[in-house]
Amino acid sequence: MKAPRWHIVVIVAAALAFPLIVRSDYYVHMFILALLWVVIGSSWNLLAGYTGQVSFGHAIFFGIGAYTAGLCATKLGISAWWGMLLGGPIASLIGLVIGWICFRLRGPYFALATIAVGEIFRLAAVVWRSLTGGMQGILLMQSFRSKLPYYYLALAIAFGCIYAIHRVMRSKWGYYFIAIREDQDAAESMGVNAFRYKSLSLVVSSFFTGLAGAFYMNYMAFIDPEVVFSLHHISIMAILVGIIGGVGTLWGPPLGAFIMVFLQETFRSSFFGLGPRWVSELHVLVFGLLVIFVILYMANGIVGDWDKIRRLGSSKAGAASASAGKGS
Amino acid sequence: MAVFIQTVVAGILMGGIYALVGIGMTLIMGVMKIINLAHGQLMMVAMYITYVLYEYLHLDPYVALLVTMPALFVLGSLLQRYLLNPLIKVESILPENQVLMTVGIGMVLTELARLIFHSDYKSVRPPYTSMSLYAGSIAFNLPMVIAFGIAVLLTIGLFIFLLKTDVGKSVRATAQNKEAALLLGVNAERITVFTYGLGAALVAAAGTLLLPIYYLFPDLGGAFTLKAFVITILGGLGSTVGAIVGGVVLGVSESLGATYISMALKDAVGMVIFLLVLIFLPGGLKRLTKI
Numbered sequence: 001m002k003a004p005r006w007h008i009v010v011i012v013a014a015a016l017a018f019p020l021i022v023r024s025d026y027y028v029h030m031f032i033l034a035l036l037w038v039v040i041g042s043s044w045n046l047l048a049g050y051t052g053q054v055s056f057g058h059a060i061f062f063g064i065g066a067y068t069a070g071l072c073a074t075k076l077g078i079s080a081w082w083g084m085l086l087g088g089p090i091a092s093l094i095g096l097v098i099g100w101i102c103f104r105l106r107g108p109y110f111a112l113a114t115i116a117v118g119e120i121f122r123l124a125a126v127v128w129r130s131l132t133g134g135m136q137g138i139l140l141m142q143s144f145r146s147k148l149p150y151y152y153l154a155l156a157i158a159f160g161c162i163y164a165i166h167r168v169m170r171s172k173w174g175y176y177f178i179a180i181r182e183d184q185d186a187a188e189s190m191g192v193n194a195f196r197y198k199s200l201s202l203v204v205s206s207f208f209t210g211l212a213g214a215f216y217m218n219y220m221a222f223i224d225p226e227v228v229f230s231l232h233h234i235s236i237m238a239i240l241v242g243i244i245g246g247v248g249t250l251w252g253p254p255l256g257a258f259i260m261v262f263l264q265e266t267f268r269s270s271f272f273g274l275g276p277r278w279v280s281e282l283h284v285l286v287f288g289l290l291v292i293f294v295i296l297y298m299a300n301g302i303v304g305d306w307d308k309i310r311r312l313g314s315s316k317a318g319a320a321s322a323s324a325g326k327g328s
Numbered sequence: 329m330a331v332f333i334q335t336v337v338a339g340i341l342m343g344g345i346y347a348l349v350g351i352g353m354t355l356i357m358g359v360m361k362i363i364n365l366a367h368g369q370l371m372m373v374a375m376y377i378t379y380v381l382y383e384y385l386h387l388d389p390y391v392a393l394l395v396t397m398p399a400l401f402v403l404g405s406l407l408q409r410y411l412l413n414p415l416i417k418v419e420s421i422l423p424e425n426q427v428l429m430t431v432g433i434g435m436v437l438t439e440l441a442r443l444i445f446h447s448d449y450k451s452v453r454p455p456y457t458s459m460s461l462y463a464g465s466i467a468f469n470l471p472m473v474i475a476f477g478i479a480v481l482l483t484i485g486l487f488i489f490l491l492k493t494d495v496g497k498s499v500r501a502t503a504q505n506k507e508a509a510l511l512l513g514v515n516a517e518r519i520t521v522f523t524y525g526l527g528a529a530l531v532a533a534a535g536t537l538l539l540p541i542y543y544l545f546p547d548l549g550g551a552f553t554l555k556a557f558v559i560t561i562l563g564g565l566g567s568t569v570g571a572i573v574g575g576v577v578l579g580v581s582e583s584l585g586a587t588y589i590s591m592a593l594k595d596a597v598g599m600v601i602f603l604l605v606l607i608f609l610p611g612g613l614k615r616l617t618k619i
Contacts, residue, residue: 054424105606108363108427112557113606116599119554123596181421232550236431243428248421285439291432292411299420 012159019151028147032219034261035154039161039212040234041241041253043205046165048239049247050174051201052181053103057114059234060098060121061091061206065213066228067125070138075131080140083214091210092203099202103195106184115231122229137224140217150219157215158254161208166250168204177201181248209238240291246301255303263287330465335587336580337466343579344476345534347483349552350559350571352530358503358566359523360412362426366434367531368552374400374532375544376441382452389452389540390474396536397529404528407433408521434549441546450544457540475537482533483572490568499523503566531556551595558602564612573613577601 019028040062048054068090069083076082102113125132132138144150168174176197179187188194217223228234237260245256267283270276298305349371356364374396381387381395411433415426422428459470490496501509502519510516559578563570578598585597605612 049421052422054422054427101603101607105610108424109561109606109610111424111427112363112561113603115554116558116602116606119599120596120603123593123599127590127592127596232435232547236435239428239431281443282439285436285443288432288435288439292429292436295425295429295432296411296414299415299418299425304421 015155015159016152019148025147028151030261030265032147032151032154034258035151035158036212036216036219037237037241037257037261038158038254039154039208040238041245041257042158042161042165042250043208043212044238045242045247045249045253046168046177047201047205049242049249049252050165050169050181051177051198052184053198053201054107054111054239055114055202055205056111056231056235056239057098057118058205058209058238059229059231060114060118061095061209062213062216062234063121063125063225063229064091064094065210065215066217066223067132067138067213068210069214069217070140070223071131073140074133074138079143080214080218081143083217084211087214088207088211091213092207095202095206096199099199103198103202115235118229118231118235122225122231125225125229132225135224135226137222137227138217140221142221143218150215154215154219157208157211161211162250162254164204164208169250173197173200240287242301243291244294244301246304246306249301249303252301252303256301259290259302260287263290331587334466335583337468338472339580339583340576341469341472341476341579342583343576344479345538345575346555346559346579347572347575348479348530348534348537349556350563350575351483351486351568352527352534353556354560354563354566354568354571355499355503355523355530356527357560359499360408360426360520362412362430363557364430364524364527365427365553365557366407366430366437366549367527367556368554369434369437369549370400370404370528371531371535371538371552372441372544372546372549373403373437374535375539375548376445376450377532378536378539379445379450379452379544382454388454389536390478393478393533393536396532400532401525401529405521405525407528408524412524413517413520434553438546438549445546447546451542452539452544454540469541471540475541478533478537482530486530487568495519495522499526554595555598558598560612561602562605562612567612570613 018031022028040058043061044055044058065083065087068087069080072078072082072086073080098114098117102110102117105113126134128134169177176187176192179190179192180194180197184194213228216228241256241260242253243256244259245254246252264283264287266272267286268280270279294301298308302309349367353364353367356362356367377396377399378389378392381392382389387395411429412426415429418425457471461468461470461473490500498509498514498519499522501512501514502516502523506516509519555578559571559574561574562577563572563574578601581597581601582594586594589597
């Protein structure tokens, strides 16, 4: 699905106007979380969906970003906002090292290695108390009481991330990435240095995930290892966000992020207080069921299989199938 | 020295249970070529069944094996039949779709457990859990010894099954070469369903055996999924002998790590071994022994 230019203008305008129209901290908070997941899901998608390296360890970069910001405040005595400058580059640097270790493995082996590295980082953050504060985590004061500055900052990061991925995928790099995903050996025999381009993909991907982490530290003002280095709540969620929206599509992970955040919140709040209380216990379960459903019936996600969905909806079957194309 | 021996003994006993977890995983991996990231969650389901049987019917955990293993066999077969096999025919960008499906399955199982039993810790404590056998100054915790014994028996049974029976031979044939097995008249699809069921039943046994010496909560599955693939990679994908060795190695190194490094870093030991094996010995112990 390729969004026409006016679609994007409408999305940007709506996003900019949203907190001015809906003056509710609650909904703005939801949108900030969703935008954060847009960044994480999109960056995961660059590495996994476009380059074919399914990472189960994106929490590493998120955590590194978050701890960079946190440590700026607790250890260096400067504002945690410096983390927004440092978090991305440091996450990229760590990404390079991890890539150097893990990119010699392929397919499922790569996925497993990233889980292992992720767990090592989590445990290290728990145990290395003198640096990270261990399970006590890092607690800071929020800089702004209003949610507006955070909202616009998250929005800028999200659009920056999507735009950067869009540009990367239209450059030569993007074609190399997809060549590596489709057939690494064929790509290498055509002269693509697979290791180098996988690393470049990881550098961009980890940069934005680290940036998201640094933002999270500043926004939530509290982190601990189980939150930011979590395998299940960050690394795997990043994957599921990508899967639901559609891997290898530009708008898939952003859509998946909004679905994930709002589906979970709808259930967590028992349909915003309208439903019975026990509904709130279902929030992760419903998302899991949705994931199973999507993988079973829409293997390429909602955006990736959009033409298929539209064909089901309209009676003009077959007309749309001719124009079915993957990715944008 | 006594501490060292005691540590190693505890590690080996634990390793027997780990081996059961690993064998289930490696069978599934060998036949289906997928990593089953719901493996620990299946174990968690078996543990909750054991818990319910003990709590409400006062059934001894070791008798409960007769219920949990068939139950998980059925559950595993159904998952493979209706959720994993249909994905083989689907075209998708990422070839890892089946693996991601197991992630979804694991998540749903965990949340169902949380819904029914809530997040608090449960345990099953028959009177004999605190008993120990002594050999000199070395203590052998009784439930661990029983668990180790049953694990060994199950493993031997599995080997006889794989080596001597027709179905077992079909499983091995499918693992070695699916196309060739198909040509020779093996119903490969039915074998995958059977294998996933078998893998689930084995991990169910591990869970039930572990419950008297462990505790139970919904998120326990994730931790054991991690252990399962550490064992499998250590032993070599698809190698049953490797999984046994891998299980014992993991058990002993965790135990040593807990005694000599720190309790908190116990889990990191497994991960570090895992990374080292992936990098320096891809293919695992299978590469060294050729079994």
